[in-house]
Amino acid sequence: MQDSLKSTSYHRLEQKSKYTNIFLRWFLYFILILFASYFIFPLYVMIVTSLKTMEEIRQGTLLSWPSGLNLESWAVAWGGRGYGAGDTFLRPYFWNSIKMVVPAVFFSTFIGAMTGYVLTKWRFKGDQWVFLFLLFGCFIPFQAILLPMARTLGVLGISNSVVGLVLVHTVYGIPFTTLFFRNYYVSVPTELVKAARIDGAGFFKIFFKILLPISAPIIVVTIIWQFTQIWNDFLFGSTFSFGEAAPIQVALNNMVLSSTSVKEYNVDMASAIIAGIPTLIVYVLAGKYFIRGLTSGAVKG
Amino acid sequence: MFRWLEKNLPKIVMAPAVGLIGWFVYGFVLWTLYISFTNSKILPKYELWGFGQYEKLWASRKWLIAVDNLLIFTALFLIFCVVIGIILAIFLDQKIRAEGLLRTIYLYPMALSFIVTGTAWKWILNPTLGIQKMFRDWGFENFTFDWLVDREMAIYTIVIAGVWQSAGFVMALFLAGLRSVEDEIVKAAKIDGASLFTVYWKILLPMMRPVFFTSFVILVHISIKSYDLIVALTQGGPGISTTMPALYMTQTAFHKSQVGLSAASAMMMFMAVAAVIIPYLYSELRRENAR
Numbered sequence: 001m002q003d004s005l006k007s008t009s010y011h012r013l014e015q016k017s018k019y020t021n022i023f024l025r026w027f028l029y030f031i032l033i034l035f036a037s038y039f040i041f042p043l044y045v046m047i048v049t050s051l052k053t054m055e056e057i058r059q060g061t062l063l064s065w066p067s068g069l070n071l072e073s074w075a076v077a078w079g080g081r082g083y084g085a086g087d088t089f090l091r092p093y094f095w096n097s098i099k100m101v102v103p104a105v106f107f108s109t110f111i112g113a114m115t116g117y118v119l120t121k122w123r124f125k126g127d128q129w130v131f132l133f134l135l136f137g138c139f140i141p142f143q144a145i146l147l148p149m150a151r152t153l154g155v156l157g158i159s160n161s162v163v164g165l166v167l168v169h170t171v172y173g174i175p176f177t178t179l180f181f182r183n184y185y186v187s188v189p190t191e192l193v194k195a196a197r198i199d200g201a202g203f204f205k206i207f208f209k210i211l212l213p214i215s216a217p218i219i220v221v222t223i224i225w226q227f228t229q230i231w232n233d234f235l236f237g238s239t240f241s242f243g244e245a246a247p248i249q250v251a252l253n254n255m256v257l258s259s260t261s262v263k264e265y266n267v268d269m270a271s272a273i274i275a276g277i278p279t280l281i282v283y284v285l286a287g288k289y290f291i292r293g294l295t296s297g298a299v300k301g
Numbered sequence: 302m303f304r305w306l307e308k309n310l311p312k313i314v315m316a317p318a319v320g321l322i323g324w325f326v327y328g329f330v331l332w333t334l335y336i337s338f339t340n341s342k343i344l345p346k347y348e349l350w351g352f353g354q355y356e357k358l359w360a361s362r363k364w365l366i367a368v369d370n371l372l373i374f375t376a377l378f379l380i381f382c383v384v385i386g387i388i389l390a391i392f393l394d395q396k397i398r399a400e401g402l403l404r405t406i407y408l409y410p411m412a413l414s415f416i417v418t419g420t421a422w423k424w425i426l427n428p429t430l431g432i433q434k435m436f437r438d439w440g441f442e443n444f445t446f447d448w449l450v451d452r453e454m455a456i457y458t459i460v461i462a463g464v465w466q467s468a469g470f471v472m473a474l475f476l477a478g479l480r481s482v483e484d485e486i487v488k489a490a491k492i493d494g495a496s497l498f499t500v501y502w503k504i505l506l507p508m509m510r511p512v513f514f515t516s517f518v519i520l521v522h523i524s525i526k527s528y529d530l531i532v533a534l535t536q537g538g539p540g541i542s543t544t545m546p547a548l549y550m551t552q553t554a555f556h557k558s559q560v561g562l563s564a565a566s567a568m569m570m571f572m573a574v575a576a577v578i579i580p581y582l583y584s585e586l587r588r589e590n591a592r
Contacts, residue, residue, distance in 0.1 A: 122311035232414030283412035
């Protein structure tokens, strides 16, 4: 008697906690999906707006579905309308950005790999200080170097050019690329390098034969990080270039701000998507590496 | 000669990085510092002028508005990013279905530029065709949401867009932190009868102190440097109501040609960042040495 009473009350208790559990679970998913819709909302609005005509935009709401696949604003954003003055479109600036990103990513990654290699496998007295010296470059507010940089680019004769932007992005990427490679190579056992040195392998041979073959993950992290940073940069682009040499973010901003005729939000949104699509694709394809760069660039020092 | 080269090869290979950073970071900051003590207008002058530019800066109404905005923005940006980030991280940590998809959704804004997202938010927040119209069309005739063109409220639209962009990042940091805690600790606490809430509130969150610290440093750093988002969303307007230090600096330098004054504002920003970063680097380095 006593026993069965106890077991039923226990059973009831368990039942109750099961219901609260189910309730909590639903609550959990509700909150998660609520936030997911907050995060997805602007992207959704951008896409549907870019597919509408201006007439549809004035009549519908932000969320309303476009009447069809109307790609005209995409064509206008990418290639213009085909008449002369004031017809700005993104195609040439997209290529500017490509021409800027590829060499800048390459040089900064290469220099970072070499420096990270020396700082971990060819250690010398005071190397910690050299690392700190470089690391501080990750954090300086770029406003503190804008004025002298503008003058330097002028003296070198590369202001308002893609070459100038390649230089700027290479230099200010080095602290990050060094940080990535240094933190990666620290975990590679130094015994490997020592053994190779005894066998008579030199500085470059050790790098190319031992370290480079195992560096694929960190190279991917670094390239993605640098690509995203440089592609998305606006401060340097807008300060050191204008007109035809501008990268895509600057061109996008100019297009959106230009108030020559009636505001065409569908073209604005198509332009914004075009400017964002390369980094978005990289993120979707290699999100794991993107996040690793984000957190290791942040957490470790 | 050859032996010397071989012996010093590592240092030679490292020289470009050290030289470039030495020149383009430290040299340039020192140059800016020097110019901030001169009376430079369009072209830099090199006679020293004392603290005149700093006095001018702190007497400027626009700069005071910029600093005020920075304080408001930083406080709200920090609170919302951290609170949302922690909630999402803890909820995602409950063996959720489609965790990968949700994580991807929360974090994708980080892959986009502030110009792209600023353009989108500007369109969403504009009173004529954006959210305000959406709610009015749904029957809320008196619904008003015109913060973007309201002097008093425009700064909060920057908070909305900024939090949207960066909250996922805090989520990723905390999720990584929570996942690195050993299961035994949680299990032991549960056996002792602690509820899930207690486990997080009393045990796990206090263990996340380094993650709090890191998020704080990164978010403050982002907010001091915030420039693109303001340019894309409000251009500092309406009027000068959403000016922030980074925008003040470039406008003073390149539109008003007040080189000395803008150098002074850049140095104020530099000092603000240094005040946050140097203790951070110091503690990180100590932690690494202690290992």
